Amino acid sequence: MSDFGLSITATDGAARTGVLTTAHGDIRTPAFMPVGTAATVKAMTPEAVAETGADILLGNTYHLMLRPGPERIAALGGLHKFMNWQKPILTDSGGFQVMSLSGLRKITDQSVTFRSHVDGAKFDLSPERAVEIQNLLGSDIVMVLDECTPFPATEPEAAASMRRSMDWAARCKAVWESPPGRGLFGIVQGGVYPDLRRESVQALTSIGFDGYAIGGLAVGEGQDAMFKVLDGTAPSLPADAPRYLMGVGKPDDIVGAIMRGVDMFDCVLPTRSGRNGQAFTRSGTVNLRNARHRDDGGPLDGDCACPACQNYSRAYLHHLVKAKEILAATLVTWHNLTFYQDMMAGARAAISAGDLQPWADGFLGQYAGDQQ
Amino acid sequence: MSDFGLSITATDGAARTGVLTTAHGDIRTPAFMPVGTAATVKAMTPEAVAETGADILLGNTYHLMLRPGPERIAALGGLHKFMNWQKPILTDSGGFQVMSLSGLRKITDQSVTFRSHVDGAKFDLSPERAVEIQNLLGSDIVMVLDECTPFPATEPEAAASMRRSMDWAARCKAVWESPPGRGLFGIVQGGVYPDLRRESVQALTSIGFDGYAIGGLAVGEGQDAMFKVLDGTAPSLPADAPRYLMGVGKPDDIVGAIMRGVDMFDCVLPTRSGRNGQAFTRSGTVNLRNARHRDDGGPLDGDCACPACQNYSRAYLHHLVKAKEILAATLVTWHNLTFYQDMMAGARAAISAGDLQPWADGFLGQYAGDQQ
Numbered sequence: 082m083s084d085f086g087l088s089i090t091a092t093d094g095a096a097r098t099g100v101l102t103t104a105h106g107d108i109r110t111p112a113f114m115p116v117g118t119a120a121t122v123k124a125m126t127p128e129a130v131a132e133t134g135a136d137i138l139l140g141n142t143y144h145l146m147l148r149p150g151p152e153r154i155a156a157l158g159g160l161h162k163f164m165n166w167q168k169p170i171l172t173d174s175g176g177f178q179v180m181s182l183s184g185l186r187k188i189t190d191q192s193v194t195f196r197s198h199v200d201g202a203k204f205d206l207s208p209e210r211a212v213e214i215q216n217l218l219g220s221d222i223v224m225v226l227d228e229c230t231p232f233p234a235t236e237p238e239a240a241a242s243m244r245r246s247m248d249w250a251a252r253c254k255a256v257w258e259s260p261p262g263r264g265l266f267g268i269v270q271g272g273v274y275p276d277l278r279r280e281s282v283q284a285l286t287s288i289g290f291d292g293y294a295i296g297g298l299a300v301g302e303g304q305d306a307m308f309k310v311l312d313g314t315a316p317s318l319p320a321d322a323p324r325y326l327m328g329v330g331k332p333d334d335i336v337g338a339i340m341r342g343v344d345m346f347d348c349v350l351p352t353r354s355g356r357n358g359q360a361f362t363r364s365g366t367v368n369l370r371n372a373r374h375r376d377d378g379g380p381l382d383g384d385c386a387c388p389a390c391q392n393y394s395r396a397y398l399h400h401l402v403k404a405k406e407i408l409a410a411t412l413v414t415w416h417n418l419t420f421y422q423d424m425m426a427g428a429r430a431a432i433s434a435g436d437l438q439p440w441a442d443g444f445l446g447q448y449a450g451d452q453q
Numbered sequence: 454m455s456d457f458g459l460s461i462t463a464t465d466g467a468a469r470t471g472v473l474t475t476a477h478g479d480i481r482t483p484a485f486m487p488v489g490t491a492a493t494v495k496a497m498t499p500e501a502v503a504e505t506g507a508d509i510l511l512g513n514t515y516h517l518m519l520r521p522g523p524e525r526i527a528a529l530g531g532l533h534k535f536m537n538w539q540k541p542i543l544t545d546s547g548g549f550q551v552m553s554l555s556g557l558r559k560i561t562d563q564s565v566t567f568r569s570h571v572d573g574a575k576f577d578l579s580p581e582r583a584v585e586i587q588n589l590l591g592s593d594i595v596m597v598l599d600e601c602t603p604f605p606a607t608e609p610e611a612a613a614s615m616r617r618s619m620d621w622a623a624r625c626k627a628v629w630e631s632p633p634g635r636g637l638f639g640i641v642q643g644g645v646y647p648d649l650r651r652e653s654v655q656a657l658t659s660i661g662f663d664g665y666a667i668g669g670l671a672v673g674e675g676q677d678a679m680f681k682v683l684d685g686t687a688p689s690l691p692a693d694a695p696r697y698l699m700g701v702g703k704p705d706d707i708v709g710a711i712m713r714g715v716d717m718f719d720c721v722l723p724t725r726s727g728r729n730g731q732a733f734t735r736s737g738t739v740n741l742r743n744a745r746h747r748d749d750g751g752p753l754d755g756d757c758a759c760p761a762c763q764n765y766s767r768a769y770l771h772h773l774v775k776a777k778e779i780l781a782a783t784l785v786t787w788h789n790l791t792f793y794q795d796m797m798a799g800a801r802a803a804i805s806a807g808d809l810q811p812w813a814d815g816f817l818g819q820y821a822g823d824q825q
Contacts, residue, residue: 121778121780148776149768153747165765165769173731366679376525376528388498394529396521400520404520404522449741
């Protein structure tokens with residue numbers, strides 16, 4: 082029996098809740114992972130991130146391989162020590178960011194070569210190197226290198242891309258040494274084509290991974306198409322392995338995906354929005370730049386226990402945003418991450434209680450969308 | 454007996470240590486006041502500022518009168534509540550910033566008129582309005598409006614400027630209603646001319662204030678000239694009233710001024726430097742951008758208890774600075790403010806123990822200046 086793995090404590094329909102055990106501690110699932118791109122969750126101390134309720138962070142292999150470099154981080158004691166985060170860390174493989182460098186990168190079956198946006202240095206990212214980098218960082222959850230299929234893609238394009246990703250997944254597994262408490266996740270690709278998604282699931286489960294991500298979504302296909310892919314994919318993944326929907330998403334995307342059996346999420350939305358003065362609240366999104374907040378002595382979200390809501394008025398947050406103060410980014414990010422973690426805690430409790438559907442109806446009904 | 458005032462507990466030569474009591478609590482003197490320009494100490498939460506050991510903040514009337522406006526802050530419950538800082542606040546009068554708007558402002562004996570750098574709106578700042586604004590903000594320590602004499606200035610120029618400031622000081626006192634626990638400070642001007650400084654001290658003490666600031670220094674005259682003004686001015690100020698050296702300064706400026714009898718300081722240096730990756734340490738200033746920190750697993754300052762030094766390496770701070778991460782500004786500012794507060798605590802303890810000179814020799818000897 083491995084010391085890495087998911088223990089499911091309750092299910093409700095397709096949804097599940099439980100605990101994912103890793104070398105750096107337990108992760109309550111369904112879990113939202115704040116994004117710590119360059120070894121920091123932007124505008125936040127790690128203590129503040131932990132206070133929001135986060136059990137795990139996501140780190141970006143692409144950014145860290147360019148600067149400060151995985152060998153340097155390893156020499157300094159690994160990513161956990163470097164950034165002072167002693168809870169679990171998942172790292173992506175760098176694939177998604179590298180694929181986005183259109184014109185600056187070259188993909189072959191062997192690897193991807195590209196130039197650094199920082200200093201122009203040339204890099205070569207192969208499946209084997211992606212695993213090596215993540216091992217140097219000391220990640221608890223390592224992702225296979227994949228080719229993120231563009232959207233839209235024809236079925237033959239999506240098929241070729243997915244099959245290359247499956248070859249790369251096998252090569253990642255071949256060099257994976259199963260360190261204790263750490264896991265390697267495969268990534269299902271295949272675009273919006275059910276047959277290709279099925280083929281991808283079969284390929285990955287034949288290889289065998291500690292967890293399964295669903296990739297290539299939230300790239301423009303829309304929520305309906307995304308949910309359709311989840312409906313077709315999640316049930317065919319091993320029930321006892323964690324499922325991770327990459328790069329998703331908006332609150333209603335996440336609630337819908339939880340109901341379809343997803344256990345893990347990451348997204349830059351709460352942090353990026355926080356730096357732009359966009360807040361998520363129980364009654365929808367709020368643009369703190371809006372002049373209607375100028376004289377509002379009330380809290381951003383009266384039901385939120387974060388410092389931004391407990392200690393400050395909307396008027397003050399509006400002032401900070403308008404004055405471009407750094408504290409604006411910190412407080413609104415803090416709130417947004419708290420909102421996301423509260424949503425996950427609500428979903429976990431609802432699954433445990435067997436009333437996920439009424440909870441979701443209530444949450445989504447109150448969360449009206451863009452409120453401004 | 455007023456509930457605002459300085460209680461001196463020990464002296465050592467010209468230096469003094471004690472407690473300044475205000476409506477929002479006690480301030481240990483000598484005190485360093487972090488600058489919270491726009492109702493925030495840049496890049497810091499107020500909780501973090503308090504953790505550095507700060508007993509009092511400085512707020513800027515000029516910035517707050519433009520945005521969000523003193524009437525708005527008053528309607529929202531005052532500056533302490535607005536920015537969630539329940540300890541004392543000193544506000545400047547706005548004079549220094551307005552005088553710096555050369556070409557955009559017009560000074561008469563009556564007032565200064567200028568246009569907002571935010572939206573071009575026209576403002577009129579008189580001595581009476583400066584006091585009114587600071588009362589609206591709810592400041593514990595209110596500064597009189599003064600004309601900050603430019604440097605260099607001829608003796609006749611410095612005299613005319615100082616005399617206008619003395620008229621304005623009398624007008625501020627005339628509208629000051631001595632609210633309980635709050636104090637009004639006069640500001641000594643007169644440039645580098647001993648006779649003018651003497652005349653200014655005499656004018657202010659005749660009017661009578663709760664404290665006395667020494668203004669118009671650290672504007673290019675150099676440390677020797679500044680110390681000469683302090684030597685000539687501080688002894689003639691009332692011994693039982695707090696003395697505040699405005700806008701100063703570098704660590705060695707502050708230590709020298711404490712030895713000359715100054716009780717209070719403010720300066721943007723620790724916060725502004727923090728945002729630029731410049732750190733103050735016990736062995737001098739450190740530029741964290743420098744590549745020599747890239748692989749340094751050691752702390753920024755081994756004798757410092759702040760989070761930047763306790764939880765992170767120089768290599769990590771270097772990485773954050775190079776990657777322009779917001780956390781760089783937060784952590785280096787946190788360290789710099791801690792360094793300044795530790796320096797003040799060291800000076801207070803040395804005065805109490807009667808060994809200020811050896812403490813200063815040790816501190817300044819170790820603090821080598823620019824270390825890079």
